Amino acid sequence: MMANPKMVGLILTFLLVGGVVGYVGGWYVSGASTTGGAVTVTEKITVTAPTGGAVTVTERITVTAPGQTQTSGQLAGEIEIDGSSTVYPLTEAAAEAFMKLHPAVKISVGISGTGGGFKRFVVGETDINDASRPILKSEAEKALSSGVEWIEIPVAIDGLVVVVNRQNDWVNCLTISELKKIWEPDSKVTKWSDVRPEWPNERIVLYGAGPDSGTFDYFTERVVGKLKASRTDYIASEDDNVLVAGVEGEKYALGYFGYAYYPHAADKIRVVPIRDDAKEGSECITPTDETVSTYVYPLARPIFIYVNKKSWNEKPWLREFVIFYLENGENFVRQVSYTPFTSQYYKAAAALLRAGITDGLFSLTQVVVWKNAGPH
């Protein structure tokens, strides 16, 4: 029986050879892609900024890109993206379309979560972070202490819907404070009648987002008023399908999940209009594309990509990608059934970025939205 020692030897040899080949291969590949010299890219673009009336901004900027070259208009390089799994489908759509145009640009997108992604972003490990909420103060401090600056770019709107069973005929509207009363930690609400006395004296069965999701972060912060503060005796799932199935099958259920998913489940459950009772004279608002994209609906939020400023300055292919992302933003957002900002926002933001203006893009979404929705 000499076969077995031979086999063990064979396996060990394979491992060794594989290791060496892999190492050399990795070194060769990574070595080959970082040839370079300094190149200066000059761009001159005229932008029509949507602030106030139509103001024309002309910007002439010079960007120096040391270390990397851009040969004969052919973009080549790597872009590393990580972050929220909520934003992932959108970035995936953008990356896929961009790589069809520029096959030599290698983009990889991760799904470590907004917080998990920021952990890598703030130490400069990734070029872009997908985020379903703005960067936290603690994350921003960490970034600044390790010398990472960022560009905050809103890319779409994400809304939450609060839903009940189709047989539920008593709830016509819920206020934010009622939601808070139901969902806050150590909530006293166990029955529908605890919310409003005229509602049924039946146990309320709660469904909601799992604690690792951006939806949970947003809901707790917006409704309870404190990030990640929630009662824990509810049925939690990261998977919206599970939540919808739960609410669909339980007459006394109440649940919440992302607005993007709602159109696919609209015939199975009933959506509850929401009133922001912190605002005076506010009304009950049903989530629709329009109320969500104008933030009239109280449970709608923007989602972002965060771009590392150093990568932005040094990598021309990354700039092209981000601008491409915004220029076609509305299409991508519709493709993955999220809610887009107005078309003007995407055009304006892309033009501003092309001109090298990287600050204040968030206020741009609001300016454009107001201009559209306002009574002018």
Next chain:
Amino acid sequence: MGHQVLTGAERRHVGLRKIFDRVLPIILSVAVFVAVATVASLLLTVIITGGHRLSWNLILNYPSANPEDAGMRSAILGSIFTVGLSALICIPLSIATAIYLVEYSRGGRLSSILSYNIANLAGVPSVIFGVVALGFLAYWLGMGRTVITGAFTLAILTLPLVTVTSVEALKAVPDDLRFGAYALGATTLQVVRRVTLPRALPMMLTGGILGISRALGEAAPILVVSGLLFIREDPTSLFSKFTVMPLQLYNWISRPQPAFIELSSAGIIVLLLILLALNGAAIGLRQYLIRRMGQNWR
């Protein structure tokens, strides 16, 4: 000597035992039916939901936001790379550990401490292995979030399972054979090489199969170690970025569009087929070893 006289209580007792003897097989077969029916209904659900989405696109294409184009090429290759490599790391290591535990330090204090620890390791949630591997392998040793890190993570994860089976396999070799060989003046190495290892190897491979199957289905540790999902290039070296099939399936199934949920089911079918192929290959190898052993031994 005539009949034994039974008291009433004893007679009832015998009657009860007879009834129990009849009923037990029925209970057991119901248990079998429940187990088989559960698996069958799961398979059926997956095939009905995703069967019509099976296509070459699914296997040959890179991930895409368009369900018609979306495939899991990078995930399939990533899974095969990491799981295959983890098997190459884990199986020899497990067998070596088992040989040490059974043949060299049998019954020793160290051996019992080690066995206890290995058994404990088998109960650690898989995501913990991911976190440890990320901190130790990816950052501290600087291996990065690469194929080799993923392979080591899965190898450590499956190590306890395969080691325990390998230990059992070696223990199952009758001591008569061992002592016979020692009596003829064989050294421990000779006993292992010529007597116990060849006999135990088929069962060790069964343990290996179980390990591979588990590694192939793991999403949590890979989500921590790699975290990547959208990759439009094949892994080419040990230091390539990678993703694995369970991550892709998990992502698809949590998307709102029904097409992606169907795609996820189709992906599960592909995962099952790959699992079946891997297991088939390992079972073939095991049968081959058993046949060879039979020829040499009898």
